[in-house]
Each structure stands twice: as C-alpha cells, then as structure tokens.
Amino acid sequence: MYHKVDPKPELGLSCVHPKTFEKQIDFLISKGFHLVTLSQLETESMSNDKRIAICFDDGYKGVIEHAYPILKKYSVAATVFIITNFIGRKNTWDVNLGGIQYEHLSREDIQKLVDAGWEIGSHSVSHQSLRGVDKQELQYQLRHSKATLEKIIKQPVHVFTAPFGTISNRINTAALKSGYHKICGFFPIKFYKGAIPKGVVLRLAVYRSDGLNSIERKLSGDRRLYFEIIKQNVINFCSNATIAVNTLR
Numbered sequence: 001m002y003h004k005v006d007p008k009p010e011l012g013l014s015c016v017h018p019k020t021f022e023k024q025i026d027f028l029i030s031k032g033f034h035l036v037t038l039s040q041l042e043t044e045s046m047s048n049d050k051r052i053a054i055c056f057d058d059g060y061k062g063v064i065e066h067a068y069p070i071l072k073k074y075s076v077a078a079t080v081f082i083i084t085n086f087i088g089r090k091n092t093w094d095v096n097l098g099g100i101q102y103e104h105l106s107r108e109d110i111q112k113l114v115d116a117g118w119e120i121g122s123h124s125v126s127h128q129s130l131r132g133v134d135k136q137e138l139q140y141q142l143r144h145s146k147a148t149l150e151k152i153i154k155q156p157v158h159v160f161t162a163p164f165g166t167i168s169n170r171i172n173t174a175a176l177k178s179g180y181h182k183i184c185g186f187f188p189i190k191f192y193k194g195a196i197p198k199g200v201v202l203r204l205a206v207y208r209s210d211g212l213n214s215i216e217r218k219l220s221g222d223r224r225l226y227f228e229i230i231k232q233n234v235i236n237f238c239s240n241a242t243i244a245v246n247t248l249r
C-alpha cells in the first residue's frame, strides 16, 4: 500500500519517489509476482498464485501522473481508494509537513484509471476516523462515498479502506452490510498468525525509507515480516499523532 508517488519532496515518510516506485515494481515482477487489483486477489480463474495487489490510499494526483505511467509500462492495473469529498481538490486534511499541498484525482482521472482496468475503492467521504462515530455517521461515510463513486464510474464499488486503517468488528460489519466485499485495514501486531475476520484484508505499507531489502522482508512471511509489521505500527502511530496535532491547531 502506497500513499503518494511523487518527486515533490515532503518531510513525512508516505511519499515515494517515482524512480524508487519503478524499481520496486520491477523487483516484484522479477520475483515472479503477478500484480493484480484487490478484487482479483481471489479470482480463481487466474493461474498465477503469486499475486500482489498494489493499492494507493487517499487518491492523490501523483497516482495518475507518476504511478500510472510506470504501471502501464508493465501492463499492471492497481487499486486506488478515493476520499469522495476531496475529488479534484487539494488536501487540507493531511499531515501536510512543510506546507506542501498535494492535489487529488479528478472525476476524469478516476474514469481514465477505470478505463485502464484499475479498481476504484472508497476511502470514506471525509477521511475522519470512524472509531466511535454514531451509527448514522458511520453509514453515511460508507454508503454515500460508495454511491458517489458508483455514479462516477458506473460500476459497483466492492472495496473499502477505513481512514487511518482503523478497523473494528463494528466498522467491518457495517461495511459488509453496506455492500462492500473487502475491507482493508492496517496490519496490527495481534493479527500476525491470528485469525483474520471475514472480509478483512490486511495490507503492508511501503514508505520512503523502504529499500528493496525491506520489500523482500515484507514478502518473506517469516520473522522478517514481523519486523516490518512492528516498523509499520511505529510509523503509523507517529503519523497519526501528527494528524491529531494538526487537527487541534
């Protein structure tokens, strides 16, 4: 899971340079992985068992400007999760370290990605944390975003990612009831080797600091993966704290 793929530098860790991104994609393909959309992960008719779904959260413009041309070169389609209130707008909600503003994908960009075989998912209406919100708000964030996207792409939307990756049984159940098939969450330590709830897909984030050795550890499935999960939890904790501070200001 990536956030920004952009040459524009920021102080945070969520922005990966396009050249680094290309090296990582090339590495995955050279290792025999088949890069698919999230819904294709479990498509039985596909022959290759070594599948990875490349995802982008937040729907930044850099996805179409920088990641899309690279993936197109390798004939790969990915999945992008859109915050529907921010379609075609600049980010005002993000960490925004150093005062850099990043634009989000427009309706036309989203359509272009769909035409290229990409999958579109919802990342809520406004990217507020869904933890502790009342039932009405939770349903609004899940259903209104889904309906908005379906109106744009004229296809059903089956995948959802909770803001900040914070899923719970309550959010998961509400998302399944709202018509989603897969709900992406963050990889909490407790799920390592544990049972994963129905519909939940746990993802590993790629950060600016990740070299190819980190990517290899993320794919290892052994103790080296555990190291990456701990690292991800620490980085996520720190960036969520920054967002909380920014919101309070």
Ligand SMILES: [Zn+2]
Pocket (backbone or CB within 6 Å): 057, 058, 123, 127, 163, 164
């Ligand atoms: Zn997000």
